Amino acid sequence: MTTHETGRAATTDEGTVIVAEADAGPTPYxxxxxxxxxxxxxxxxxxxxxxxxxxxxxxxTLRHSRIHAQDCAECETKVPFIRP
Incomplete structure (x- = not known):
């Protein structure tokens, strides 16, 4: 069995989530x-x-840091929208 540890939680290859902090599951990243x-x-x-x-x-051991392209600087929004 393989365990994946993050600062927030740990998961296994089988999909079991071991939460280290209350209400802190793994992020998509x-x-x-x-x-x-x-x-x-x-x-x-x-x-x-x-x-x-x-x-x-x-x-x-893996790390990630988000770097958005200039054309996606405003991609994250709380209001969903669809452009024609």
Whole structure:
């Protein structure tokens, strides 16, 4: 089983959420990084297994910071709208 830890919560590959703070589940960015980390660790394990390399474990560390493009500076809004 793989555990994904963030500052707010921890999740497992099976989808179990372990909340560290009240009312603080994982953000969409946390879930994206967890998915990428899971895929990376599974790929490394699979590759090592195929090559016959001994592997005690895999640790993947990921970070993300949002950088919006200039054309999306106003994309986040609380009022939904559709442009024609």
């Amino acid at each position: 946390d879930l994206l990084l967890a998915a990428l980390g899971s895929c990376t660790s599974m790929t490394v394990r699979m590759y090592a297994e195929r090559k016959g390399w001994p592997l005690a474990g895999v640790r993947v």
